[in-house]
Amino acid sequence: MNDVAIDAWQIPILVTAAIVLVEAGFNLILRYRGSRPPSQRLRTAGFGVLVLLTITVFVAALGPTRADQLSSVAAAVAAVVALWLTYRSYNATSRAREEREEAAAEPDDPGESDHG
Missing domain, CATH: 1.10.287 (Helix Hairpins)
Known part of the structure; x- marks a missing residue:
């Protein structure tokens, strides 16, 4: 052949x-x-x-050798990007949870107080 x-x-x-x-x-x-x-x-x-x-x-x-090396580098870059995106997602989730907890801890009407 x-x-x-x-x-x-x-x-x-x-x-x-x-x-x-x-x-x-x-x-x-x-x-x-x-x-x-x-x-x-x-x-x-x-x-x-x-x-x-x-x-x-x-x-x-x-060629196969360089393509294999390039794919290894691309996989490493993709892993770093995935790690960064995971970190940002975790931070955004943590901030949203903290904001919800702070909003729940605050009184509904700021004019109402226990001084009365």
């Missing part, structure tokens, strides 16, 4: 060809629909396809 390998110089050509094909597909869809703007769902799907294509080409260009 022949192993298909993509050389680095072929990647820009393949990406350009894919973008041209996607654009041609959108032009055909727009002509078929009467030149109305595409729906939000169609635009989101097209954007998703382009993102997947970009990620696939990027990982293929890096």
Whole structure:
């Protein structure tokens, strides 16, 4: 069997060809629909396809070793962001609980007092 390998110089050509094909597909869809703007769902799907294509080409260009290293770094960054968001959420919950307790401890009508 022949192993298909993509050389680095072929990647820009393949990406350009894919973008041209996607654009041609959108032009055909727009002509078929009467030149109305595409729906939000169609635009989101097209954007998703382009993102997947970009990620696939990027990982293929890096190679398996660098892609593995990059994913390790990305996982570490994601863990730090998750830790920070958890800390902020905990602080917000603690503040809200303290405010509720303070509001419950205060009398309803400040004009009423036991001095009377």
